[in-house]
Amino acid sequence: MSTRGRVLVVDDDPSSCEMLDEALSHAGFEVIWRTSAEEALPIVREHHALDVVLTDLRMSGASGLDLCRAIAEHDPALPVIVITAFGSIRTAVDAIRGGAYDFITKPFDLAVVALALDRAAAHRAMRLELDRLRSRVAAEDHGHLLVGRTDAMRRVIDLIDRAAKSDATVLVTGESGTGKELAARTLHDKSPRARGPFVAINCAALPEALLESELFGHAKGAFTDARGDRPGLFVSASGGTLFLDEIGDMPQGMQVKVLRAIQERSVRPVGSDREIPFDTRIVAATHRDLEAEVAAGRFRQDLFFRIHVIEIGLPPLRARGGDVLALAQTFVDRIAARTGRTGLRLSHEAAERLLAYDWPGNVRELESSIERAVALARGDELRPEDLPGRVRRSTASASDPDTSGTSELVPLEEMERRYILRVIRAVGGNKKLAAQVLGVDRSTLYRKLDRWKAPERDEA
Numbered sequence: 001m002s003t004r005g006r007v008l009v010v011d012d013d014p015s016s017c018e019m020l021d022e023a024l025s026h027a028g029f030e031v032i033w034r035t036s037a038e039e040a041l042p043i044v045r046e047h048h049a050l051d052v053v054l055t056d057l058r059m060s061g062a063s064g065l066d067l068c069r070a071i072a073e074h075d076p077a078l079p080v081i082v083i084t085a086f087g088s089i090r091t092a093v094d095a096i097r098g099g100a101y102d103f104i105t106k107p108f109d110l111a112v113v114a115l116a117l118d119r120a121a122a123h124r125a126m127r128l129e130l131d132r133l134r135s136r137v138a139a140e141d142h143g144h145l146l147v148g149r150t151d152a153m154r155r156v157i158d159l160i161d162r163a164a165k166s167d168a169t170v171l172v173t174g175e176s177g178t179g180k181e182l183a184a185r186t187l188h189d190k191s192p193r194a195r196g197p198f199v200a201i202n203c204a205a206l207p208e209a210l211l212e213s214e215l216f217g218h219a220k221g222a223f224t225d226a227r228g229d230r231p232g233l234f235v236s237a238s239g240g241t242l243f244l245d246e247i248g249d250m251p252q253g254m255q256v257k258v259l260r261a262i263q264e265r266s267v268r269p270v271g272s273d274r275e276i277p278f279d280t281r282i283v284a285a286t287h288r289d290l291e292a293e294v295a296a297g298r299f300r301q302d303l304f305f306r307i308h309v310i311e312i313g314l315p316p317l318r319a320r321g322g323d324v325l326a327l328a329q330t331f332v333d334r335i336a337a338r339t340g341r342t343g344l345r346l347s348h349e350a351a352e353r354l355l356a357y358d359w360p361g362n363v364r365e366l367e368s369s370i371e372r373a374v375a376l377a378r379g380d381e382l383r384p385e386d387l388p389g390r391v392r393r394s395t396a397s398a399s400d401p402d403t404s405g406t407s408e409l410v411p412l413e414e415m416e417r418r419y420i421l422r423v424i425r426a427v428g429g430n431k432k433l434a435a436q437v438l439g440v441d442r443s444t445l446y447r448k449l450d451r452w453k454a455p456e457r458d459e460a
């Protein structure tokens, strides 16, 4: 049976308690009563389902005000209504200052008491709902955290921390799904601009004309649909960060305009002759090798230098094996928090498959594999059969073409090729670092890779 709420009545006069009990129960409340603050407090501590406390102010022993303070400490969302003698408004004011939600003066009308209780119970419900939403948002915020304990990720996180302190333009590089956008967002969140907007746009997803008006804005009448002036993203991200995703895919015509905007720190909206200044930090990202794009004449060198002030390179997931399970666990926990399935866990066998697989789609692929596994799992344990086929079929030997410990006899050049690819993989695809490890210069490394004409991923 649903009631109007559960009330704890506290009064040192048992007959008052009995009277309130009878009247309020009759009005549809569930009543518990105690004749002292000392006896009431354990009820507050143990009774989690209380909606409101109704207490007399003056009692022998601890006062209603003392009770108020103790409750505020133990359960600040539990409202307390104090009953004061007529004419002692000052004490009522003191009670409110001491944390009481409301006060009622004696002699009271029972209908007024019931209304005050209703209001307090509704307030309690709202506070609880707010707390629940807050913790959900906090859990989602948690989703902004870059998970990573391997050296490769620690270096990335350290670089983000340092870059966040400056206002320099940053280029985030890495294969698809390695967390470039998340890194950009983390950089923004850690920067002095954190309170400003974080605006992201995918430069590869829009046709050139649309991209231009999105980035720079347009004046009223600039084209058929332009019914009013509209600021572009460079301007609307002022005070914050503009994330230009897939900048390597931006058409050449736009590259010139973006370069000019970054240099001048102002934009001219489409169809306008007015310059609008902006104060926006630029973070760009690409999955392409921009240096190679510059060499091939597809990306402007001057723009490359502008955006390449600090480079944050995200290693592919296969180069941070130690993070795979931590990430998987994070995704499992996140789904568990979202759905209330607190018992979800990875089986040992499933964990082994996750470790053996080489994740060409990187963290995004891992995330979607976990989502799928949770959706398919029969119980709380995620089993290998819940994973996508390609992950399920992976075995350590297939994913780690080692150069040692194999009975296969191969020509020296093949051995060299395998070893070079392995080093490249181990350093997260960073060719400069790979060349250093191998003790050759970068051009030698590129020449060899060109000769084999096999992208290193083929091997993985």
Ligand SMILES: Nc1ncnc2c1ncn2[C@@H]1O[C@H](COP(=O)(O)OP(=O)(O)OP(=O)(O)O)[C@@H](O)[C@H]1O
Binding pocket: 143, 145, 146, 147, 148, 174, 175, 176, 177, 178, 179, 180, 181, 182, 183, 245, 287, 327, 330, 363, 364, 367
């Ligand atoms: N280190 C990490 N910790 C936690 N979650 C991560 C991490 N890296 C990536 N993710 C998650 O993986 C997914 C893909 O990340 P994100 O979109 O940032 O990748 P991306 O490199 O920008 O991808 P694309 O190149 O395809 O745009 C997101 O859901 C992101 O939250």
